[in-house]
Amino acid sequence: MTDWAIRTENLTKVFGSQKAVGGISLEVQRGSIFGFLGPNGSGKTTTIRMLLGLAEATSGEIQLLGKTIPKELDAALPRVGALVEGPAFYPYMSGRNNLLRMDAADRNSDPATRERRVDAALERVGLSNAASKKVHAYSLGMKQRLGLANALLKPRDLLILDEPTNGLDPQGTREVRNLIRSLAAEGITIFLSSHLLSEIEQLCSHLAVMTAGNIVAQGSLEELRAKGETRLVIAGSGIEQALRERGLNPKARTGESFVCEVSGDFDVAALNSELVGAGHAITEIRLERPSLEEYFVDLTGEGFEVVR
Structure with missing residues (x-):
C-alpha cells in the first residue's frame, strides 16, 4: 500500500x-x-x-x-x-x-x-x-x-x-x-x-x-x-495519397506540408525509407512532440503563465 x-x-x-x-x-x-x-x-x-x-x-x-x-x-x-x-x-x-x-x-x-x-x-x-x-x-x-x-x-x-x-x-x-x-x-x-x-x-x-x-x-x-498528441509533419511529391494508403489520414495542411496524428513511438525513419523507396521525393519529414503547455490548454481551455 x-x-x-x-x-x-x-x-x-x-x-x-x-x-x-x-x-x-x-x-x-x-x-x-x-x-x-x-x-x-x-x-x-x-x-x-x-x-x-x-x-x-x-x-x-x-x-x-x-x-x-x-x-x-x-x-x-x-x-x-x-x-x-x-x-x-x-x-x-x-x-x-x-x-x-x-x-x-x-x-x-x-x-x-x-x-x-x-x-x-x-x-x-x-x-x-x-x-x-x-x-x-x-x-x-x-x-x-x-x-x-x-x-x-x-x-x-x-x-x-x-x-x-x-x-x-x-x-x-x-x-x-x-x-x-x-x-x-x-x-x-x-x-x-x-x-x-x-x-x-x-x-x-x-x-x-x-x-x-x-x-x-x-x-x-x-x-x-505522453498523453499529448504527437504529429507527423511531411511534404513531398504525391505524398497525400501515399499517406492515405498507409492509414495516415492528414488532419490539416500547412503550406506544402501535411500533418497527421501518430503515436508517440511512431517510426519516422522507417516511413521515410519506405516512401523514398516507392519513388516519392520527400522535402520535409519530422515529428512534433506535444508540449505540456499545449496539452494543458487542451484540457482546460485556458492558458497558463509560461516564463521563457
Whole structure:
C-alpha cells in the first residue's frame, strides 16, 4: 500500500449555489514534489484551505500524513508547514519579532529553542540581514520569504506552498526553487500550488491539473507528457495519397506540408525509407512532440503563465 502524504476522496466545497471544488480526489506520495497546477481562480487555494482545516469541506474525505482531517487536525498540523494566500504579519514589528511572536503562539513549540530556530529559519531564506527591519518596509518578495521562514520554524514532514515565488525577482525565484529542492532532498514532501507551468516543470515529479473546481489530469510528469498528441509533419511529391494508403489520414495542411496524428513511438525513419523507396521525393519529414503547455490548454481551455 502506497504511503500518502495527502489523500482526498470526492472533496467538495460549495459556497451558496457555487461549487468551488467539485468532488476531487488527490493522491500525493510521501517524498515527492507534487505540483498543483491551474489557472488563477480554479479552486486551488480553496482546496489548500480545506486540507489545512482553515475551511470546512462540504463533503468528502481528507487524510493528511495518515490523519483524518478535521478530526485529527491537532495530530497532523505540527508536522505540516504552510504558506497560503500570501503571508500576513504585524507591519510595525521586525521580521524577527514577527516570527518570535508566531512561534510563541504555537503551543507545540519549545520556548527554549525559539530564538535559535527563528534565526536559523531567517538565514535559510536569506533574510538575516533584514531581520531587524520592520515588515512594512519589506517588499512583496521579502514578505514571501518571511512566510517561508515561518513555515520552517520547526522540522516538517510536509510543506504546503501556495504560489511561493509570488513577487520574487528572477534571482529570488531561483533561490526559493533551490530551497524547495534542498528540502525535498531531506525527505520533506512538498505540495506546490502554482499557475506557472515553468515552475511545475522545473521542480515537480508529479502533478494534478485543476480547472473550474475539478481535477482534469493527475500523474507523473512523464505520464502526462505522453498523453499529448504527437504529429507527423511531411511534404513531398504525391505524398497525400501515399499517406492515405498507409492509414495516415492528414488532419490539416500547412503550406506544402501535411500533418497527421501518430503515436508517440511512431517510426519516422522507417516511413521515410519506405516512401523514398516507392519513388516519392520527400522535402520535409519530422515529428512534433506535444508540449505540456499545449496539452494543458487542451484540457482546460485556458492558458497558463509560461516564463521563457
